[in-house]
Amino acid sequence: MFFLSDSTGITAETLGNTLLTQFPGHRFERRTIPFITTVEEAARVVQAIDAVAAAGPRPIVFSTAVNRDIRAILSQSSGHFMDLFGAHIAELEDALQAPASGEPGKAHGVGDAIRYQLRMTAVEYAIEHDDGQSIRALERAELILIAPSRCGKTPTAMYLALQHGILAANFPLIEEDFARRSLPDPLRPFIHKCFGLTSLPVRLSQIRQERRPDTTYASLAQCSYELRNAEEMYESNQVPYVNSASMSVEEISATILQRMQLHH
Amino acid sequence: MFFLSDSTGITAETLGNTLLTQFPGHRFERRTIPFITTVEEAARVVQAIDAVAAAGPRPIVFSTAVNRDIRAILSQSSGHFMDLFGAHIAELEDALQAPASGEPGKAHGVGDAIRYQLRMTAVEYAIEHDDGQSIRALERAELILIAPSRCGKTPTAMYLALQHGILAANFPLIEEDFARRSLPDPLRPFIHKCFGLTSLPVRLSQIRQERRPDTTYASLAQCSYELRNAEEMYESNQVPYVNSASMSVEEISATILQRMQLHH
Structure with a gap:
């Protein structure tokens, strides 16, 4: 299991781990890769995931990356890519009748x-x-x-x-x-x-x-x-x-x- | 914004708040309702959401409830229901080729x-x-x-x-x-x-x-x-x-x- 983020990775870990508790019979090896903020880093992460995929069962990749370009690259790994962010943001844009900012995750920054x-x-x-x-x-x-x-x-x-x-x-x-x-x-x-x-x-x-x-x-x-x-x-x-x-x-x-x- | 859960509500709050940081111009009033474990409680929560909806803008409802019956009831409120759980669990069942347990959230219990x-x-x-x-x-x-x-x-x-x-x-x-x-x-x-x-x-x-x-x-x-x-x-x-x-x-x-x- 990979938890990928352009920020701390906390949201990816929290939702990913919550979902995984629904499969109590399985044992998962987990790796968090936070602060993926450039396409170059994203490409290196894809290489790391591909290496894991080549050596064993297909990894599952939970991502909360916000940036479209970075998401596009991350989604191309040989892991099973689950976009925890994009899936909901369109729905929320619709509900709020407003566009998302598209800025990298600030949920666990200093914020307010x-x-x-x-x-x-x-x-x-x-x-x-x-x-x-x-x-x-x-x-x-x-x-x-x-x-x-x-x-x-x-x-x-x-x-x-x-x-x-x-x-x-x-x-x-x-x-x-x-x-x-x-x-x-x-x-x-x-x-x-x-x-x-x-x-x-x-x-x-x-x-x-x-x-x-x-x-x-x-x-x-x-x-x-x-x-x-x-x-x-x-x-x-x-x-x-x-x-x-x-x-x-x-x-x-x-x-x-x-x-x-x-x-x- | 309502964060609903059959457990602590931490996952709903974490992902919900992460998504909301994408709309920095908006101010949201937030309410977490944890431990919704019976259909009777779910019905009461729906009433509370309906009351808020009747009094002002349509609330958004983030839910991580696992139980199908409870989810079905919660989804019937007049709020905009966002199922943070169901959306991903089918995808994960497919990736793992295994059925989800369907047990209420244990992600923030004692667990291991x-x-x-x-x-x-x-x-x-x-x-x-x-x-x-x-x-x-x-x-x-x-x-x-x-x-x-x-x-x-x-x-x-x-x-x-x-x-x-x-x-x-x-x-x-x-x-x-x-x-x-x-x-x-x-x-x-x-x-x-x-x-x-x-x-x-x-x-x-x-x-x-x-x-x-x-x-x-x-x-x-x-x-x-x-x-x-x-x-x-x-x-x-x-x-x-x-x-x-x-x-x-x-x-x-x-x-x-x-x-x-x-x-x-």
Whole structure:
């Protein structure tokens, strides 16, 4: 599988990989070739694809190249060429009653500078507010993720920051919170921003075992205790929550954006 | 614009937004509706789209729903329906000589558990090794980003970790390094893993001004000095580098993956 682009290749990879998940029995070798911006480079890429085609099964080529000349060259390789771009752009020109610009892909460039800066600021914010490290500027947070240790708070906050520019803090729920049966004090003014994660005791114990094998911390009993208490705390404070045990950060994030109506 | 999906909606957003960048004169209001997994939900979504269509210009609907029944319902709204999935899946079935599974999108689920775990581990690693905070386990790094302060090291390391599972540390280049005309000592055994970032003095000064206005740190003279020295250091140590001044993290990351041959 080749993912070809005149830009980063992210769109080609994203749609190409999505389509390939529909063929779970197959194993694919994947290669991304980004920044194909001249006809000379396009010709070299065709040579590379032809070499692969000569040596084995016919490769499939996903392309999001915008430029007509470059697309024309790329389509001539001996691979099976799938134009992920041209197929839809004519339809969209028709729907919008306007011509496409034909400029090379800018979808993953800086683009809207304000929106981009928001994302960069959010990454810093997520790092500074990782794992309850700082209670400074919590009033700026758009989201405060809470959960017992190792339920997925950190990567979820990072994903929401990087991809969506969401100012996300994350806070661990610990023994003291459970003993007092209340959320950590610094969060009390911001309960409406909180979202909880929970997991399955067996899954959580497994993850903790990898980190600190044979500790109370990783024991099934402790994990059950913490998750039960966390869920009770979410319920009693009307904090929305989701069981992250079998979910990816992308799925957890999409769920949070939808439930908290956070999409920018 | 509606982005509809039976899963996270990430693929619909990615391709849809890519296509929309081809119409730079237009402003679009965007709404993502993920996890449409039943025909009842699909019918409710159609109602929501019809309400928007009744109130203003005809909305455009990007869908990556896999299930035939759900697609059939979604396609009946008064929006302009663009099936980003069906269009390609038949072509791919033909190329692979195999039927698609028809299962709802799994592209952004946990998927390959080993690959997923790698990404989560990489996020932790990137946080632990942000801004030279730790020199522990540098031998595990696949990439060490180096640059003067505020050239984009942190978000780039985070992006590569989260999206590609790359173990990426990042290290600041500071006054002492320039005075000694050598890379920080802990990096010397790992020069082959280093990748440098540079910027334009005016751009860097602007970014630093926002953080610490009217300081030597943010002055144009200081920024010029640091960037000139950093570039000399990259050159003399044969460390590959890129000027990140007008690049997004996605573009910087795609460049690094390509130049360092890091794609997993």
